[in-house]
Amino acid sequence: MAHAIEVAGLTKRFGPVLAVDDLSFTADEGRVVGFLGPNGAGKTTTLRMLLGLVNPTSGRAVVQGTRYVELGDPVHTVGSVLDGGMFHPGRSGRNHLRALAKAAGISDARVDELLQLVALSDAANRRAGGYSLGMRQRLGLAAALLGDPKVLVLDEPANGLDPQGIRWLRDFLRTLANEGRAVLVSSHVLAEVAQTADDVVVINKGRSVAQAPLTEIMARSGGGMKVAGPDVRRLGDILHAAGANVTGDAAEILVKDRSGEQIGRVIAEHQLVISELAPTGSSLEEIYLELTESTGGPS
Numbered sequence: 001m002a003h004a005i006e007v008a009g010l011t012k013r014f015g016p017v018l019a020v021d022d023l024s025f026t027a028d029e030g031r032v033v034g035f036l037g038p039n040g041a042g043k044t045t046t047l048r049m050l051l052g053l054v055n056p057t058s059g060r061a062v063v064q065g066t067r068y069v070e071l072g073d074p075v076h077t078v079g080s081v082l083d084g085g086m087f088h089p090g091r092s093g094r095n096h097l098r099a100l101a102k103a104a105g106i107s108d109a110r111v112d113e114l115l116q117l118v119a120l121s122d123a124a125n126r127r128a129g130g131y132s133l134g135m136r137q138r139l140g141l142a143a144a145l146l147g148d149p150k151v152l153v154l155d156e157p158a159n160g161l162d163p164q165g166i167r168w169l170r171d172f173l174r175t176l177a178n179e180g181r182a183v184l185v186s187s188h189v190l191a192e193v194a195q196t197a198d199d200v201v202v203i204n205k206g207r208s209v210a211q212a213p214l215t216e217i218m219a220r221s222g223g224g225m226k227v228a229g230p231d232v233r234r235l236g237d238i239l240h241a242a243g244a245n246v247t248g249d250a251a252e253i254l255v256k257d258r259s260g261e262q263i264g265r266v267i268a269e270h271q272l273v274i275s276e277l278a279p280t281g282s283s284l285e286e287i288y289l290e291l292t293e294s295t296g297g298p299s
């Protein structure tokens with residue numbers, strides 16, 4: 001069976017700018033796939049190619065094996081939220097959805113069902129222009145789900161949401177995947193999708209720098225020993241002089257290639273005052289920064 005989403009050798013050039021460079025990945029039903037990369041990495045351009053809004057320079061981007069523009073029934077196949085969803089600010093949330101539903105031959109009953117699903121029933125008759133950012137994002141999600149599609153493409157849906165909104169979104173995306181949908185969700189902040197993504201695709205400067213199940217990426221991280229305390233700078237200098245891999249500052253260091261016992265011996269030998277010595281898996285944010293910085297850093 002075709003993947004829900006398949007991107008293969010996808011490339012987009014805007015004049016001298018190579019926005020997407022030979023990118024390949026897939027997303028399958030039942031999975032939330034985090035599409036990650038710093039600002040300008042090429043995420044939006046990729047999603048726009050997938051949705052037939054931008055023509056690739058080369059390569060292909062298909063939904064259930066078919067290019068978006070050739071889909072027989074796009075509304076019931078793939079839903080998307082780009083730019084936080086577009087709507088007329090003077091129109092109520094309900095009327096916005098009704099207009100979209102009407103154009104797609106979808107019933108008003110489905111509109112009410114979705115308003116409830118995204119927790120907008122109480123605000124349904126208010127002008128969408130007065131909605132909070134979180135409510136707008138939820139309205140966009142409702143619009144994307146009108147046709148009950150099996151594939152969802154969401155560009156930075158967590159942008160600007162407060163922690164409560166992010167939590168709601170996380171649970172919502174999980175539910176959509178559990179219902180058997182493929183959910184491709186872009187973000188430049190790994191933490192936003194980390195708790196909900198099954199797989200991640202990390203890109204930088206248009207190229208893929210990592211793609212794997214999230215658990216695998218975390219397991220791949222080296223970790224190390226975190227040390228903190230008043231004499232940590234001296235400890236860092238001593239370890240560094242002995243050839244250890246040490247990063248950090250005056251308050252806290254991370255030692256990648258020494259065991260806790262080895263570091264403890266150095267602390268004892270030099271009579272250093274240390275308040276904390278603990279193993280650490282690299283935080284996801286560190287892994288992400290490593291991945292995206294090693295190919296040249298933000299542009």
Ligand SMILES: Nc1ncnc2c1ncn2[C@@H]1O[C@H](COP(=O)(O)OP(=O)(O)OP(=O)(O)O)[C@@H](O)[C@H]1O
Nearest residue numbers: 014017019037038039040041042043044045046188
């Ligand atoms: N229509 C366009 N014309 C020229 N250059 C473009 C166009 N659209 C995007 N770009 C360039 O392509 C590169 C990738 O942009 P893109 O918006 O896809 O990145 P992104 O990862 O989505 O970043 P952001 O999160 O900031 O939107 C950037 O250098 C951008 O300036």
